[in-house]
Amino acid sequence: MKTINLFQKTHLPKDGWFQGCVLCGVVTGHKEYVSFYRLGSTYLPYCNKYRFYSFTCKDCCFHMRRKRKWRNDFVEESRNMVDIYLKRRKSRK
Numbered sequence: 001m002k003t004i005n006l007f008q009k010t011h012l013p014k015d016g017w018f019q020g021c022v023l024c025g026v027v028t029g030h031k032e033y034v035s036f037y038r039l040g041s042t043y044l045p046y047c048n049k050y051r052f053y054s055f056t057c058k059d060c061c062f063h064m065r066r067k068r069k070w071r072n073d074f075v076e077e078s079r080n081m082v083d084i085y086l087k088r089r090k091s092r093k
């Protein structure tokens with residue numbers, strides 16, 4: 001099982017502990033697990049291979065716990081980044 005971190009690009013090194021929040025781009029060390037249940041059935045074939053985590057800052061987490069729109073945005077952003085990751089992986093073969 002491979003752990004994949006999703007985040008917005010920042011000036012920071014890609015393999016560091018801190019990355020840009022997927023929703024607002026603020027640098028954060030907090031990650032949220034993105035379950036395959038959240039991503040949807042299209043992604044189920046990958047669920048034995050990967051665990052996806054999205055960097056999400058405290059403010060965005062706070063809003064996500066309260067507002068559906070933020071949760072939807074979170075899933076949408078994560079999905080986009082998972083797509084990019086999977087595409088990149090395929091083209092490397």
Ligand SMILES: [Zn+2]
Nearest residue numbers: 021024057060
């Ligand atoms: Zn944020």
